[in-house]
Amino acid sequence: MGWWRDAVIYQVYVRSFADGDGDGVGDLPGVRQRLPYLADLGVDAVWLTPFYASPQADGGYDVSDYRAVDPRFGHLDDARALVAEAHGLGLRVILDIVPNHTSDQHPWFRRALAGDAAARERYHFRPGRGEGGTLPPNDWESVFGGPAWSPVPGEPGLWYLHLFAPEQPDLDWRHPKVHEEFDSVLRFWLDLGVDGFRIDVAHGMVKAEGLPDIGAGEQARMIGSQELPFFDQDGVHDIHRAWRRLLASYGPDRIAVAEAWAPTPERLALYVRPDECHQAFNFHFLRAGWDTGQLRTVIEESMAAATTVGAPTTWVLSNHDVVRHRTRLGSLARARAATLLMLALPGSVYLYQGEELGLPEVTELPDDVRQDPAFFRTAQGGRAAEGQQGLRDGCRVPMPWTSDGPSLGFGPAAGWLPQPAGWGELSVQAQTGDPLSTLELYRTALRLRRLLPGLGDSAMEWLTAPEGVLALSRPGLVCVLNTGRAPVEMAAPGELLLCSAPEESRDSMEAGAAPGRLRLPAQTCTWWAA
Template sequence: MSLDRGTNMTGLARMDLAAATATRWWRDAVIYQVYVRSFADGNGDGIGDLLGVRSRLRYLADLGVDAIWLTPFFTSPMADFGYDVADYRNVDPIFGSLADAKALIDDAHRHGLRVIVDVVPNHTSDRHAWFHEAVAAGPGSAARERYIFRPGKGADGELPPNDWESVFGGPAWTRLPDGEWYLRLFASEQPDLNWENPEVRAEFESILRFWLDLGVDGFRIDVAHGMIKAEGLPDVGHADQVRMIGTDTTPFFDQDGVHEIHRAWRTLLDSYPGERIGVAEAWAPTAQRLANYIRPDELHQAFNFQLLVAPWDAVGFRAVIQESLETAGMVGASSTWVLSNHDVKRHLTRYGGGELGLRRSRAAVLLTLSLPGSSYIYQGEELGLPEVLDLPEEFLRDPQRLRNPDHGRDGCRVPIPWADVRPHFGFSLPGIEESWLPMPSSWGPLSVQSQLHDPASTLHLYREALRIRRRRQAFGDTPLVWLDSPEGTLAFGRGDDFVCTVNLTGEPVELPAPGRVLLASTAPATAGDAEPIAEGDLVRLAPDSAVWWERDDA
C-alpha cells in the first residue's frame, strides 16, 4: 500500500524538513534500554529497581549514551513482568515509589541523559480498576465499553466470538462466568482496551501528561500498531496467526485508525518544551506501512527490526540498510537500528555464540553505530553477554513460553554483572544470595569491573565507539554513500573523512586501506604487518570484523 499522506513532498520541501530537523537530539541519539528488573538492585531483594538504576547513572553517562529507555515500572501484578499495568500513575513497590521515579528522572537530567518510559496502551492488567468495574457491572454496561466484550458463538455462546489467536498462543478470548468473552491479544490477564471509546482516549492523554509533567522526555509505545481493530472483528480464516505479524495484514494489527491516535499524541508531545518524543514498537507488513508511523505529524521514531532478523550476510545486510534508509527518508524521518532487546535472543548467541558470535556482535555494533539514524543498545550487550540457555525450569516464567517453550524470553533478561563477585556479581547488595533469575557462574570476566581494566574488552569498544560517534561531524544526518568492496563485505562513507568497512565472511579479505584506522572490532593487518596502516596500504580485514577509518585527506 502506498503512503497516502506526507510522502509526496517536493525536493525543496524535503530539504526544508531536513534543515529543520538536523539538530534534533533524537534523530541520531544512542538510547540505552534498561530492563529495570535486571539492571541493578538497589534495595537488596534480588530484583532490579529504580534506586538501582539511579545508582548506575554515572556508568551510563560514561558509556556515552544520550538517553535511557526504562521498561514498565508501573503498578502491576507482573503476569507479563510489567506489561500488564494496574495503575499507570504509580510505581510498583517492587521497583520503588513515585518519589524514586522523580529522583531518577532529575538525576538522569543532571548526568546529561534523557529519560524515555514505556507506555502500554493496547491493554491493561485484569486487576486494573476499570476491568474490575467492567466485570462487576455486567453485559451491556458502560464500564464494559472501555474494553472489547462480545457474546460467544455456538448454541450457548460457548465458542469464542471469532478465530483470533493470542500472540502467546491459543484463542485471543477469555470467557467470564456471565457468558461474555473479552478480547486479550496477549495473556488472559491483559484485556484489550476499546480505543473507539472516547473515555479511553481521554484517559491516556491524561496519563501521558502526568509523566510529561514529571519530566520524562518521551515514551516508547508498546504495541503501537494494535489499538484499533477492524470493524466487525472479522475472522482471519486460518490458524498460526502469529506468523502473520509483521509480514501480512491482520484485522487486529496495523489498522489505519491507529494513526489518528498517534497524530493526537504528537500534538500533545509538541505542546511540551524540550522535544519530547514518541517511539513506536510497531510491526507492519511492509516498509511503507511502517513508515506511516513516523510521518511528520505522527511519532518521531519506529523501531526497525529488519536488521535484527537479517542473517549474517553482506548482501542481506546491505538490502536491509538501503531499504530502511529509503523508507524513513520518504517521510523525512531518521531510521533506527536495533540488534537486541528484552523480547529476542541476544544477538551474540543468534550470530553463532562463543568466539564466533562475539566477533560478529562486535562487528555489528560498529556497523550500526556508523549508520545514519538512531541506535538502541540493550543492557549488557556492551559487555558481550550471551543468551542464557540453561536456566533451571523453576525460574522460567515468561508467558510467551506457553506458545513455544523454545521461544521464552527469560534467557535475555538475566541480570547483568557489575563486579567479579559471586553469586550475583554485584547486581544486588552484599549478603543477598539469589537474584530473581540466576546468573551463570562464568560471568565474572564479563562484569563491568573486569572489563574496565581490559582495553581489549567489548565494553571498551563500545565506549570508544560512542566517544568517536559523538565528536564526529560526519554523523548526524550526513548521508551514507556506498563504496565498492570485495564480495562478502560492505564499505560506505559518511561525509568526506569517514569510512566503515565490514567483512561478513569467515575468511580474511584484502583491500586498499581507505585511511587511518580509527577503531576496529578486530584489528586489520598489512601484508607485512607494518604499523601504522596508511591510506592505500593493502590490508587484510579479519574475518567477521568491522573497521572505522579516517581518510588522510580530511
C-alpha cells in the first residue's frame, strides 16, 4: 500500500514557521531546526510552501526561478540539508510547485514584454476589445478580485492574462516549451531527493479554446461550484498523466497532490485516477458547516467518488488560503472536535501549522502590515474568491514557540506580521506537557492513529445515533461527534480512548445517565475502543 494513502501531512508556511537568521521572515534553516518537533508530533510528511526565487508579490507563489532558493529563505544547500535531515527523522518532504503562472520577473515574461514573439507564445497575450482595444479581451475576473487582464506597458490595445495578481501571468500549457521546462524543474528537485509535489492550481493550467466570455456576475463565488472556462478543463488531465509517468520513473513512492477546485466530488475524483495524481485536496469537506447532515453528506460523497477510481480520500480543515477552522467553526471546542472526526476518517489528512496549538484567525491586523494581494485588489472594489477576500494574512501570522520573547520563539527579532497579545499562552512551550492542551490532544490522537490498525485507509460504517450526533465505526474504533449545544444520552460504545473536551472523562459522562448509557458532552468528539 502506498504510504500516502493514510499519511498525516503537515503544511509548513515557510515565511511564518521559524526564522533561522533573524530577519523576521521564516526560512529553510528555521524549518530544519524545528523538524524534531514535527517528528515528535507524529506526522508522516512535511509540505513546504514555495521558497523559490521570487519578488514575493504573492508570498512566493510568483516564481522567477524554479531551480533557485530565494535568499530570504536560504540557499540550495539548505534545501538539500533539510531534505536529508527530514528523511533521517522518518519524515518525507513535499514541495509546492507553481505551474499555472510565473512571476512577471521570470526571464520568459520579461522577454515577452520586450517583444520576443517566441516568449509571448508561452503566455496568453491577446488584443483588447472595443475601440483601440481599450477593453479586456474577455470578461474573466481574477481570483483576487478585479479583471483577469492587464494591459501590456507601451503597447496600447494588447493585454495579458493573470487569473491571480498582475504580477502572476498565466502560462499557456498548449505550448510544448512549457511542458519541457516543468519536466526539467520536477526532475531537478526529485534528483535532490524530495518525495513529491503539491501542485498549485492543478485545475487551472488549461483554458477553454478561444477564451470565451462567462457572462455571469460574481465569478469568484462560482469557483469550485460551477463550470468556468479557466478552471477544471479536461485538458489538465493530460498534464497530470505525464507527471505521474515522470514521478513513477523515480520509483513508487514519489507523489503528486492536486490543489484542485472542482464543482463536484465526482469531478475532483478525476484528478486521482490511477494514472494521475495520488491525492487531491478535499475542499468540499473544508467548506462543510457545523451540521451533522452536511458533514455526513460530504463524507459519503467524497468517499464514494474516491472509491470509484481506487483513490484514498484526503481531508483538510485549514490551510494558508482560508480562515483557520477554530475561527471559521466558531469556537476552540468545535475545532478540537472537528479534528478528532477528521483523524478518524479513512484516508489521508493534512494539518496546517499552528492548528495543533488551537490558533485562531488573526482578524485585527493593521492595514499597513498586510501583504496579501487579495487585500489590495478587493480594497479597490474587486470581488475575490471565498477564502481569498484579503484575509489570508490572518492565518499566516508567525508561529508562537515560546511563552515570551520578541517573537515568541519564532526568531531573534519580531516577525514579518505581528503576533497578537496572549499568543504566548498558546505557544508550543506553554502547551507541551499540559494534558488539557490542544497540542497534547493532537499528539495523543496522532499516536493512537498509528497504534490502532483500523485507522487510515480501511473500511468505515455509520452507526445509529441521536439527532445532532454522528457515529461511525472503524476496525477497533468508534468515533462519536455531538454537534449539539447540550449533552446527548446514548449507549456506551466501549472503552473511552480520547475526548476533545479536556475536562471530560468516562466517569463524568456516566454521572446522571441511565445504567449502561452515557451523557456525551455538547460540541465534542470522542474515540472509543470497539
